[in-house]
Amino acid sequence: MTRIVIIGGGPGGYEAALVAAQLGAEVTVVDRDGLGGASVLTDCVPSKTLIATAEVMTGFDSSREELGIELDFDGDGVGDQVRGIQVDLGKVNRRVKRLALAQSQDITGAVTRAGVKVVRGRGQLAPGQASDGARQVRVLDVDGVAGQTRELVADGVLIATGGHPREIPDARPDGERILTWTQVYDLGELPEELIVVGSGVTGAEFAGAYQALGSRVTLVSSRDRVLPGEDPDAAAVLEDVFRRRGMNVLSRSRAAAAKRVGNRVEVTLSDGRTVTGTHCLMAVGAVPNTADMGLAEAGVRLTDGGHIVTDKVSRTSAPGVYAAGDCTGVFALASVAAMQGRIAMYHFLGESVAPLNLNTVSANVFTDPEIATVGFSQADVDEGRIDARVVKLPLLRNPRAKMQGVRDGFVKLFARPGTGIVVGGVVVSPRASELIHPISIAVDNSLTVEQIAKAFTVYPSLSGSIAEAARQLHTPKTAEVQ
Numbered sequence: 382m383t384r385i386v387i388i389g390g391g392p393g394g395y396e397a398a399l400v401a402a403q404l405g406a407e408v409t410v411v412d413r414d415g416l417g418g419a420s421v422l423t424d425c426v427p428s429k430t431l432i433a434t435a436e437v438m439t440g441f442d443s444s445r446e447e448l449g450i451e452l453d454f455d456g457d458g459v460g461d462q463v464r465g466i467q468v469d470l471g472k473v474n475r476r477v478k479r480l481a482l483a484q485s486q487d488i489t490g491a492v493t494r495a496g497v498k499v500v501r502g503r504g505q506l507a508p509g510q511a512s513d514g515a516r517q518v519r520v521l522d523v524d525g526v527a528g529q530t531r532e533l534v535a536d537g538v539l540i541a542t543g544g545h546p547r548e549i550p551d552a553r554p555d556g557e558r559i560l561t562w563t564q565v566y567d568l569g570e571l572p573e574e575l576i577v578v579g580s581g582v583t584g585a586e587f588a589g590a591y592q593a594l595g596s597r598v599t600l601v602s603s604r605d606r607v608l609p610g611e612d613p614d615a616a617a618v619l620e621d622v623f624r625r626r627g628m629n630v631l632s633r634s635r636a637a638a639a640k641r642v643g644n645r646v647e648v649t650l651s652d653g654r655t656v657t658g659t660h661c662l663m664a665v666g667a668v669p670n671t672a673d674m675g676l677a678e679a680g681v682r683l684t685d686g687g688h689i690v691t692d693k694v695s696r697t698s699a700p701g702v703y704a705a706g707d708c709t710g711v712f713a714l715a716s717v718a719a720m721q722g723r724i725a726m727y728h729f730l731g732e733s734v735a736p737l738n739l740n741t742v743s744a745n746v747f748t749d750p751e752i753a754t755v756g757f758s759q760a761d762v763d764e765g766r767i768d769a770r771v772v773k774l775p776l777l778r779n780p781r782a783k784m785q786g787v788r789d790g791f792v793k794l795f796a797r798p799g800t801g802i803v804v805g806g807v808v809v810s811p812r813a814s815e816l817i818h819p820i821s822i823a824v825d826n827s828l829t830v831e832q833i834a835k836a837f838t839v840y841p842s843l844s845g846s847i848a849e850a851a852r853q854l855h856t857p858k859t860a861e862v863q
Contacts, residue, residue, distance in 0.1 A: 383730060384535075385516045386535035388674075389723075391418020392715040393541035393705030395488055402495040403662045404730045404772040409533055410497055411504040411638035412454045413523045419543050419707075420715045421564040426484050428586060430477045431559030431566075432747050434468060435593035439749045440811070441466070444786030458642075468594045471569040476568055506538060506679040506702065514701055516679075536771050537701050537729045540681075542674070542720055544667035544707040551638035552578070552663055553725040556807060558646050559639050559661045564588065572596045572660035577637040577650050579664035580607040582746050585619065587662055588628065589748040598628050599656055601648065603635040608746065612759050614793065615752045616775065619809075622750065631656070639663070669708040684710065695725035703729060711735060711737070714744055740804075743821040745814040749789045753817035755796055756805030756824040767794040769804055769821035772850045776810055781841035792846040794820070794830070796854045803851075810843055819847060830854040 383406045387394045390412030401408045415422055445452075451468075486568055493499060500520055507517035518533045530850045546561035548554065556564045573596065578590040580602035592598040600607065600623065607623065607630065610615040623630055635651040639661050646661040669687045677683060680699035688710030695703045703725035706718030720737060727734035743755040760768050776782040776790040787810065795805035806820035823833055833851035838844050 384515070384536045385409070385539070385726070385729075386411065386504070386533050386537075387539045387541060387672075388506075388518065389418060389539075389541035389543060389706070389708075390414075390416040390488075390499070391541055391543045391706055391718060392420050393543075393718035393722035393783075394418065394539065394618060395492055395541050395722075396719040397497055397541065397705060397726045398492055398497045400726040401730065402492075402497050402513055403706060404726065404732065406726075406730060408497045409535075410492065410499050411502055411520050411533070412499060412854065413475065413501065413503050413516065415482075416488045416492060416499065417481075418541075419545070419563070420718075421484045421488065422481050423566075426481045426796040427477045427560065427566055428583075429731045429747055430592075431473060432586060432590045434473050435590035436749060437541050438466065438468065438595075439589075439593040447786040448759075449840055468571060468863045470571040471594060473594075474566045474568060500533075504540075504542075505673070505675045506540070506677040506681070506699075507532075507675060508680075510700065511628075516701055519675075531613060535701075537703065539695075539722060539725050540671075540674070540676070540697075540702065540708060541706045541718065542670040542708045542716075544669045544713075546663065547666040547668050549578075549636065549638070549663065549665060552636065552640075554663060555641065558641050558659070559663065565662060568660075571656075572658070574658035574660070575599070576601060576639075576646065576656055576658040576661040577638070577664060578648065578661065579609065579666070580604065580630075581664065581666070582608065584662075584664035586747050587664060589619075589623065592623070592628050593749065597658075599658060600628055601634050601636050601650070601656065602630065602632050605632050608752070611746065611752055612754060612793070614791065615754075615807055615809045617790070618750070618789050619746075619748055619752065636665075651827045667707060667713065669710065671708050686710065691721070693738075694728040694734065695721045695737070696728070701729075712739060712742060712744075714742065717742055741821070742826045743817050745817065747814070750787075750809050750811055751813035753808045753813035754806070755817055755821045756803075759793075759807070760797075761805070762795060767795075767804060768798060770798050770854060771795055772853045774846050774850050774853070776843070779841070779843055779846045779847070781843050782810070784841065786810070787843075792850050793814075794847070794850045794854055796830045796851075801831055801855060802827050803830060803833065806847075808847075812843075816844055816847065819844065 383786040385401045385406045504519040505519040517727040575596045588600045637651045638649040648656045689704040705721035774791040790810035793807040801821040830851040
């Protein structure tokens with residue numbers, strides 16, 4: 382029986398374990414924090430649970446007046462204009478932690494039922510290989526104490542150790558006032574004034590969520606706009622929404638330091654300006670968990686930033702060693718980590734497998750409105766990496782959006798000239814994470830705009846805008862619609 386050892390129990394690790402067990406391998410997962418990893422325990426599941434509460438608050442606040450909903454808090458029969466709905470952050474965070482733990486337990490149950498052995502500890506890869514190609518994995522206790530080491534023998538090893546929040550030397554988190562995104566769920570009360578440092582996906586999501594929950598938010602962005610890595614039209618919509626709702630967005634403002642001053646936090650910008658608030662959330666990227674694992678000594682090539690170098694079937698430079706997830710730096714998404722892990726096991730265990738294709742990955746930013754993308758981007762078109770025609774339809778024209786009081790957002794499709802094959806798309810709307818799926822299917826299966834346009838859609842529906850964009854692209858002489 383082939384022996385597989387997986388170091389790390391996040392999406393890349395536990396999905397790989399399920400595949401390997403299904404294919405008849407003897408599988409051991411070495412995990413230090415709980416199956417599900419950061420994705421389930423401190424990142425995706427907790428943050429999106431928090432955001433779910435924020436969505437209810439935002440949806441009600443932004444559309445109740447237009448929809449004719451009045452609040453009468455004092456019972457005098459006259460609608461009150463003052464916002465009377467508050468959030469109990471302690472209760473919200475208790476629910477967040479409860480759901481994250483439950484999800485981790487569900488994953489553990491599924492993995493153990495599949496016959497996978499789970500070992501709690503910290504894994505290290507020993508140098509060298511035996512004559513039969515086997516490798517040794519050292520398992521230390523969670524704190525890395527060498528005296529508690531045990532040895533596992535593996536024919537194949539998968540490293541899926543994820544990452545952790547990056548820290549600025551002069552802005553060390555204390556878990557009380559200066560926080561990383563893993564620490565915010567310990568807050569018992571809503572921050573009155575929250576400074577969010579970093580305007581990437583994590584920073585934008587938390588900034589929008591806490592603003593919706595009732596915090597006064599300042600977003601510090603080192604770039605000229607929020608979400609610099611996303612579609613520029615989508616980022617412009619979101620930044621406009623943020624500002625319109627009262628967020629203080631500081632563009633081209635790099636944070637140099639953060640310190641506590643009594644019960645407040647002072648953030649110093651690189652140009653000497655200071656910003657103060659009651660709390661500060663540092664969202665300045667992530668660092669791969671690859672240190673002190675013996676990887677270089679075992680022949681695993683790393684980038685200067687510590688990420689593991691892999692090919693499109695998740696192989697590293699060391700024979701018999703694969704890697705998946707955030708520790709590879711390929712694409713920091715749970716779905717990509719899971720796919721990398723599955724591909725690794727299929728490949729190592731001799732099954733046919735298609736290499737990882739990042740051009741079909743769909744992703745979502747869980748702000749309000751959400752931003753979902755798949756395939757080639759506007760930047761790819763603008764910079765000549767692909768020749769594609771573009772149509773963008775504002776949701777203001779969509780009848781369902783009008784009925785729901787949705788003002789912000791659009792659907793954008795990219796299609797190849799001549800063939801009309803859909804190669805990418807962007808959706809900015811409520812529940813864009815759900816609306817992107819038909820576009821993802823089109824991209825993954827090389828469907829044409831004609832095929833999308835001919836499919837029935839429900840009337841009225843937001844998805845009708847996808848079909849309408851396809852119809853406009855199907856017209857030979859259509860120019861871009863703004």
